[in-house]
Amino acid sequence: GQQVMQIPQYQHVQEGEDFTTYCNSSTTLSNIQWYKQRPGGHPVFLIQLVKSGEVKKQKRLTFQFGEAKKNSSLHITATQTTDVGTYFCAPENYGGSQGNLIFGKGTKLSVKP
């Protein structure tokens, strides 16, 4: 079935450093969503990207969708301890119903104060 690869699996940064996680697919994606899950928490929707080459910003977070719609990235500028958690990319399953999301394995971010 459709899968996405997320790298890195873990990232440890010093507070104030930047952080980037990448999501790659072998197939073209119709859209991709990003979620954040705090330790012990539930996935919280961050953004949805639909258009080729799309870039969206939310304060210190920048999301990109590749031109070929096969990859995506999330970049956090000047990390803070509140950014701690696991970041998942989740495209909709190709050919599936909307809402059938294929989650990546996530990138677990830890931030050292």
Add this chain to the structure above:
Amino acid sequence: EPEVTQTPSHQVTQMGQEVILRCVPISNHLYFYWYRQILGQKVEFLVSFYNNEISEKSEIFDDQFSVERPDGSNFTLKIRSTKLEDSAMYFCASSVTSSGNTIYFGEGSWLTVV
């Protein structure tokens, strides 16, 4: 902000027992979902539900699983005969429509099968 609520937050059950996990989706949402997350692993789609019927289900959602919307507010996941490997966090989620809308997740029900 409106939220999806789930009960129980944690349930321990013996292998072979039936379990019902309950969810109250956000009131104006029309699409409902169940996902699960085995400890330390990724979130996996189980089933989507719209207009009182299943829209889609994954391979995980076999005959021991069923979903129901018994009234206007609740959305339930039933596992008929639990197995050890059913131990996981089960997330209910909902969205207004199916396309291009935020999917809101509940806080989850942690199921432990012993």
